[in-house]
Amino acid sequence: MSASMTQRHCRPGSLALLAGVVIAAAGCTSADASRLGSTAEAASKVYVPPGSYDEFYAFMSGGFDGQVGVYGLPSGRLLKHVPVFSQSAENGWGYSEQTKPMLATSYGQVPWDDAHHPQLSQTAGVPDGRWLFINGNNTPRIARLDLTRFETEEILEIPNSAGNHSSPFVTENNEYVVAGTRFSVPTPQRDVSIEDYKEAFDGVLTFARVDSVTGHMTIAFQIRLPAFDYDLSHAGKGPSHGWSFFTSYNTEEANTKLEVNASQKDKDYVAAINWKQAEQCVAQGKATTEPGRYAHNLMGDDGIARTEWGSSVKMLTPAACPGLAYYLPTPKSPHGVDVDPTGEFIVAGGKLATVIPVHSFSKMQRAIADKAFAGEDHGIPVLKYEAVVAGEVQNPGLGPLHTEFDGKGYAYTSMFLSSEIVKWSLKDYKVVDRAPTYYSIGHLMIPGGDSRKPWGKYVLALNKITKDRYLPTGPELSQSAQLYDISGDRMKLLLDFPTIGEPHYAQALPASMIKDRQLKMYPLMENKDPYAAKSEKATRVERKGNAVHVMMTSVRSHFMPDKIEGIRVGDSVYFHLTNLEQDWDVPHGFAVLGANNSELLMMPGQTRTLAWVPTRVGIFPFYCTDFCSALHQEMQGYIRVSARDAKVALKWNSPSYAAAEKHEADDHDDDDEHGSH
Amino acid sequence: MTRTSRLVVALASLLLLALYVAPLWRIELIAPQYPEGLGLRIWVNQISGLKPNDLNSINGLNHYIGMRAIDPEAIPELRLMPRLIAAAVVVGLLVALAGRRWLLYLWAGVFTLGAVAGLADFWKWGYDYGHQLDPHAAIKVPGMSYQPPLIGSKQLLNFHATSWPDIGGWIAIAALGLVLAAAVLEWRRARAMRTGPVAAARPLGVLA
Numbered sequence: 001m002s003a004s005m006t007q008r009h010c011r012p013g014s015l016a017l018l019a020g021v022v023i024a025a026a027g028c029t030s031a032d033a034s035r036l037g038s039t040a041e042a043a044s045k046v047y048v049p050p051g052s053y054d055e056f057y058a059f060m061s062g063g064f065d066g067q068v069g070v071y072g073l074p075s076g077r078l079l080k081h082v083p084v085f086s087q088s089a090e091n092g093w094g095y096s097e098q099t100k101p102m103l104a105t106s107y108g109q110v111p112w113d114d115a116h117h118p119q120l121s122q123t124a125g126v127p128d129g130r131w132l133f134i135n136g137n138n139t140p141r142i143a144r145l146d147l148t149r150f151e152t153e154e155i156l157e158i159p160n161s162a163g164n165h166s167s168p169f170v171t172e173n174n175e176y177v178v179a180g181t182r183f184s185v186p187t188p189q190r191d192v193s194i195e196d197y198k199e200a201f202d203g204v205l206t207f208a209r210v211d212s213v214t215g216h217m218t219i220a221f222q223i224r225l226p227a228f229d230y231d232l233s234h235a236g237k238g239p240s241h242g243w244s245f246f247t248s249y250n251t252e253e254a255n256t257k258l259e260v261n262a263s264q265k266d267k268d269y270v271a272a273i274n275w276k277q278a279e280q281c282v283a284q285g286k287a288t289t290e291p292g293r294y295a296h297n298l299m300g301d302d303g304i305a306r307t308e309w310g311s312s313v314k315m316l317t318p319a320a321c322p323g324l325a326y327y328l329p330t331p332k333s334p335h336g337v338d339v340d341p342t343g344e345f346i347v348a349g350g351k352l353a354t355v356i357p358v359h360s361f362s363k364m365q366r367a368i369a370d371k372a373f374a375g376e377d378h379g380i381p382v383l384k385y386e387a388v389v390a391g392e393v394q395n396p397g398l399g400p401l402h403t404e405f406d407g408k409g410y411a412y413t414s415m416f417l418s419s420e421i422v423k424w425s426l427k428d429y430k431v432v433d434r435a436p437t438y439y440s441i442g443h444l445m446i447p448g449g450d451s452r453k454p455w456g457k458y459v460l461a462l463n464k465i466t467k468d469r470y471l472p473t474g475p476e477l478s479q480s481a482q483l484y485d486i487s488g489d490r491m492k493l494l495l496d497f498p499t500i501g502e503p504h505y506a507q508a509l510p511a512s513m514i515k516d517r518q519l520k521m522y523p524l525m526e527n528k529d530p531y532a533a534k535s536e537k538a539t540r541v542e543r544k545g546n547a548v549h550v551m552m553t554s555v556r557s558h559f560m561p562d563k564i565e566g567i568r569v570g571d572s573v574y575f576h577l578t579n580l581e582q583d584w585d586v587p588h589g590f591a592v593l594g595a596n597n598s599e600l601l602m603m604p605g606q607t608r609t610l611a612w613v614p615t616r617v618g619i620f621p622f623y624c625t626d627f628c629s630a631l632h633q634e635m636q637g638y639i640r641v642s643a644r645d646a647k648v649a650l651k652w653n654s655p656s657y658a659a660a661e662k663h664e665a666d667d668h669d670d671d672d673e674h675g676s677h
Numbered sequence: 678m679t680r681t682s683r684l685v686v687a688l689a690s691l692l693l694l695a696l697y698v699a700p701l702w703r704i705e706l707i708a709p710q711y712p713e714g715l716g717l718r719i720w721v722n723q724i725s726g727l728k729p730n731d732l733n734s735i736n737g738l739n740h741y742i743g744m745r746a747i748d749p750e751a752i753p754e755l756r757l758m759p760r761l762i763a764a765a766v767v768v769g770l771l772v773a774l775a776g777r778r779w780l781l782y783l784w785a786g787v788f789t790l791g792a793v794a795g796l797a798d799f800w801k802w803g804y805d806y807g808h809q810l811d812p813h814a815a816i817k818v819p820g821m822s823y824q825p826p827l828i829g830s831k832q833l834l835n836f837h838a839t840s841w842p843d844i845g846g847w848i849a850i851a852a853l854g855l856v857l858a859a860a861v862l863e864w865r866r867a868r869a870m871r872t873g874p875v876a877a878a879r880p881l882g883v884l885a
Contacts, residue, residue, distance in 0.1 A: 521730075556737055557815075582730035583737070584713070630741070631815055 063502030085113030159292030180230030238343030404449030406456030562637030589625030690769030743814025
């Protein structure tokens, strides 16, 4: 087994060619069998007995699936798939009337995204278990999830951005989440030739303020920088608190064939942004107000999402705000930028670099004070490499991307091309251990590993390619995560598990921080949805022109009402389903024959609304889709749909009907009276 | 009555005041689907869930077997009991104040009868809930009734039901115990006093 692993590892398929072009010196790494430990030892370390809990919650981005996967560590068990940017037909997220506004953007309804980097909120530089932020890369957005409900509460669109990759990367007390554009575009957007890239395009960074109580995000200011690609970011901490660091590649400012044209310079940059300086400049009125339309979607206390529209932003430029931005030369096309727990070291992963540069924050401060500049780029001071670099990790491997820290003086860097994790010392920048990954690791994650206090027990590799690791499933294979024990001197591979979507970055925290704060149900009596029926007596059906509102309840094991007549083809029928249960883990579902959107899941005490436009005459059953009880299969009902011009009266079977019928009869009497006048 | 007996009877009365803030009885239900359990607390004036929504949940589950919903509003005892307890406190204090032995005997008897009647009434409610089932119920198990135990445990379909006095119940039992103990002590003291001189004299008599 070890022989075949070593073999595979030394010949990473077609990538070997690319690796060979970049550098031949590093060679392949050896994987010896001893690091695996015995199977029994590894198994016992990840075994969580039935009924027991995992030690950590891990939040893994879904990548192209636009969601967040919540896994338990060390078992690797999937606990929840939380819908964020992408509609989820399973529970109606983005389909139900209450949640549709969450996906509103200035481009219209964008029901999907590419979600990359989850970030736990922090207090004093340590995950505090309040919120999880995650970026939407395609249609620039940042979402905030509440960690008592594991639901998305807020989505803020980022204007003047065209690919929100270097985001959200919180500052040490959630002062800001950031959003740097990966794709530079003209700002404000206008019709120009792509050839005019260097003159007309900008790269904009956004700082969104996070309310310390509610978590609500507001765009505080934006910074217009040269038209580079702003790739990743991390905030300073401790001594470097007040700064945020962004990698920027394509400093060549190429607008086509970037794989060659943006790989010409030996060094690109880490952009160091002094956001405290930015705050001062904004306060001094040095920012200009520029147009920028964006949606700000917020889930209300009533469980209904609403969109507020923003129309302008405060824009800063380095020229108007000296001291705002500096460039740290960094080899080569850097990807990740990671700040160690002390806040002193800034590690950049130059994906085409032969070394891992480690910048020093204190040296950077001195270099700024001494004006140790190598020159300027677009008016922004470029610090001398020697004046800021603390050291270089030599021969780390191929394709360094991201670095996490164990809090014990070591850094762990993912190597995409040589497909391994490299452990090195922050004291002397010497590699002390390396472990293969299967295959092509992207991000890696140590619980709290980008914070001031890592829980340095495990490192999780998030791999891009699985090939032969699991039972094959046709051309499309899952991505994979691999868990390594890092409690000893050497990394030990413990577990290998497939993931949903493509996890890019991940975050984790001890389960004890949030597990006892979980909401079990929504208090029915506090339900503020205007269409909620909080008891079976309150259920009713109302017609307003072509709109029919059905205020329906679900409780084990029936709907009220469960017979509705008088619906006509072309009506807009709104099923407002209130789950009357006040019992933990008793959701009900709702589905109607031929629904063109989705089903619904209603949590106990919650109201959710599904819109339905019947297109043909007939009898339409509806039923509960979430196996709720012994009589779940009996939880069903019928709707009669009549022709557009039919005279079938609205009728339903619930206690309110008799009253409504009487009321209607009275109305008719009134009509007659009016008619006689 | 001795000073001690009067104090004990007064203390027993005052203990009963605790019933206004402490539940009398608790019924706990455990099922495979309810590892965290469901339960009821019975107070002098209300029935509540052990957890905020337990009463609702229990009523929801009971509808499968056709048991009628437990509606505290429909149980007149819950309006009567606070008054009876208040009367018991006053009567007990008066007995202690009066210090008459025969009043104590009477009070001990009435208190005991009241307690027995209360338990019998509680059993009757349990019996009615458990037996008066809707003939159209979804779940009908021939020969099965669902009366919870008065004290102890019982398996009712998938639920394991346990019924036991709660804090208030134990306090009431203690109060009754104190009154009975006072009555017994008084009775023995009285007998000793009545027969005391004779008994004391008897050995002498024997000797004589």
